[in-house]
Amino acid sequence: xxxxxxRVWRGNAQGxxxxxxxxxxxxxxxxxxxxHRIQAIHANDLALRWxxxxxKCGSCGAEVNGHPRLTxxxxxxxxxxxxxxxxxxxxxxxxxxxxxxxxxxxxQVAKKIPAFQxxxxxxxxxxxxxxxxxxxxxxxFRKCIECFLCQNVCHVIRDHEGKKQHFAGPRFFVRLAELxxxxxxxxxxxxxxxxxxxxxxxxxxxxxxxxxxxxxxxTDNAIIPLKERVVDEHYDPVVWLLRKxxxxx
Amino acid sequence: xxxxxxxxxxDRGAAPTALRKDAWWVQPALTVxxxxxxxxxxxxxxxxxxxxxxxxxxxxxxxxCVAANCQHLTVQLVGSWWTWSPAFLILWAPGVFRLTxxxxxxxxxxxxxWAPPACAMPDARRGxxxxxxxxxxxxxxxxYTFYLAVLFIVILTWxxxxxxxxxxxxxxxxxxxxxxVNVVLLALYTFSCHSCRHxxxxxxxxxxxxxxxxxxxxxxxxxxxxxxxxxxxxxxxVGLADLYVRLVAMGILRDVRLx
Numbered sequence: 162x163x164x165x166x167x168r169v170w171r172g173n174a175q176g177x178x179x180x181x182x183x184x185x186x187x188x189x190x191x192x193x194x195x196x197h198r199i200q201a202i203h204a205n206d207l208a209l210r211w212x213x214x215x216x217k218c219g220s221c222g223a224e225v226n227g228h229p230r231l232t233x234x235x236x237x238x239x240x241x242x243x244x245x246x247x248x249x250x251x252x253x254x255x256x257x258x259x260x261x262x263x264x265x266x267x268x269q270v271a272k273k274i275p276a277f278q279x280x281x282x283x284x285x286x287x288x289x290x291x292x293x294x295x296x297x298x299x300x301x302f303r304k305c306i307e308c309f310l311c312q313n314v315c316h317v318i319r320d321h322e323g324k325k326q327h328f329a330g331p332r333f334f335v336r337l338a339e340l341x342x343x344x345x346x347x348x349x350x351x352x353x354x355x356x357x358x359x360x361x362x363x364x365x366x367x368x369x370x371x372x373x374x375x376x377x378x379x380t381d382n383a384i385i386p387l388k389e390r391v392v393d394e395h396y397d398p399v400v401w402l403l404r405k406x407x408x409x410x
Numbered sequence: 411x412x413x414x415x416x417x418x419x420x421d422r423g424a425a426p427t428a429l430r431k432d433a434w435w436v437q438p439a440l441t442v443x444x445x446x447x448x449x450x451x452x453x454x455x456x457x458x459x460x461x462x463x464x465x466x467x468x469x470x471x472x473x474x475c476v477a478a479n480c481q482h483l484t485v486q487l488v489g490s491w492w493t494w495s496p497a498f499l500i501l502w503a504p505g506v507f508r509l510t511x512x513x514x515x516x517x518x519x520x521x522x523x524w525a526p527p528a529c530a531m532p533d534a535r536r537g538x539x540x541x542x543x544x545x546x547x548x549x550x551x552x553x554y555t556f557y558l559a560v561l562f563i564v565i566l567t568w569x570x571x572x573x574x575x576x577x578x579x580x581x582x583x584x585x586x587x588x589x590x591v592n593v594v595l596l597a598l599y600t601f602s603c604h605s606c607r608h609x610x611x612x613x614x615x616x617x618x619x620x621x622x623x624x625x626x627x628x629x630x631x632x633x634x635x636x637x638x639x640x641x642x643x644x645x646x647x648v649g650l651a652d653l654y655v656r657l658v659a660m661g662i663l664r665d666v667r668l669x
Contacts, residue, residue, distance in 0.1 A: 227430030227530055247429050252530075292618035294628075316526040317540065320533040344616045361547070362540035364519045365512055368529035381604070381634065385512050389553075389608035396550040 170249040192232040208259035219308030224249045229310045251313040278348040295344035302339035304375040311369035329358035331369035338383035351394040434528035438521035459495035464659035467585040469652040507555040553605040582669035592651040599640035602633035
């Protein structure tokens with residue numbers, strides 16, 4: 162059993178500081194285990210949010226050595242022996258206490274996205290028919306666990322506070338792509354994607370994809386296809402003309 | 411237990427800013443070096459207006475050669491009034507294709523703009539409008555530059571076919587292989603493009619009603635996963651193909667006939 166030095170940010174909305182703790186670690190531990198050990202040994206008032214400890218609830222996001230990560234999925238053996246580990250709260254969201262942040266911005270955005278609008282049932286019993294190839298693409302988006310690490314790392318939200326009211330963020334581009342590409346959904350959201358969600362503010366630097374613990378290819382499979390759909394609707398004169406001539410939407 | 415004080419960070423509480431201590435600057439630095447080297451070399455090569463044809467090889471920087479002053483005319487579209495390098499008449503098209511490419515946008519926004527320089531590192535500039543205003547709103551023309559890029563693939567394939575035709579008949583030289591490898595890598599880069607993937611099938615919501623477009627989209631998606639790799643490989647190959655033709659034309663290298 163070796164000891165590890167961990168610097169944990171502690172404080173509240175008014176301010177705070179890094180506190181340094183030294184705790185024993187064992188093989189197989191993750192950063193969340195270390196934080197629990199700090200709670201048990203040194204600081205039983207350390208606030209952190211966690212639930213499943215299996216990378217599925219999305220609660221324990223933090224910045225470990227500056228990288229947005231789920232602490233329950235960050236194994237201690239990725240660090241160099243003797244390295245001091247820094248754990249800080251997600252920078253983008255207001256701090257409540259220690260590692261716990263107020264992520265309600267995301268729920269406010271979620272409320273503004275129109276719900277699924279299904280076409281009429283395909284069969285008299287009220288059911289629908291879909292082929293596997295129809296649904297494969299949107300199933301990737303359903304893997305999202307709403308940990309909001311992508312929202313946290315997105316520089317539009319993180320570094321440009323004034324843009325937050327005009328920008329939904331990567332998690333909600335995933336949601337919009339899921340609805341927009343769903344074979345049963347009849348809603349059209351490209352106007353919403355351009356105006357309310359502000360997709361033009363995204364400069365596709367792919368940090369959201371890099372931090373996603375579910376390995377959703379957010380930029381390639383959600384954001385860029387949405388950008389292309391916005392181009393179809395708003396920037397492509399040939400597509401516009403074809404729609405006029407052929408009378409298609 | 412030691413306590414280290416940090417500065418407060420305004421109204422968002424005291425969450426510390428950049429905490430990364432790893433070598434986050436390596437990737438942007440390599441991108442600046444790689445893209446910078448290509449821009450310098452290609453600009454120099456375009457200004458040379460010489461040594462771009464070594465029978466039967468035509469440098470991809472000068473193909474199609476469309477001015478009357480070409481060493482090896484592909485098709486004459488511009489008269490003898492054009493006295494500058496014919497490379498300037500065509501290089502803008504692949505240049506704009508790469509400039510508006512979704513991969514290169516990521517690369518240069520990070521490396522040159524520092525918006526952001528790396529994940530979880532702060533933007534260099536306080537103001538930010540993304541791609542919503544002039545000139546970056548013109549990134550949305552990428553699909554049109556893709557159409558032009560496809561035309562270039564056709565022309566460069568024709569050049570690669572001509573590279574099999576030596577004065578004494580059919581043959582294969584090292585230069586032939588260089589031009590073929592180059593056009594294959596350029597084609598992989600062009601057809602793995604995100605706009606291509608969208609136009610060929612990505613715009614469809616119900617794939618089972620468009621099985622042909624689904625099959626194309628599915629295959630292009632596999633290519634698309636390696637778009638960044640193809641971007642760098644093709645950038646390198648097109649530069650090396652020009653360099654090879656140039657060295658052969660200058661007599662510094664002797665083209666070895668394999669067949």
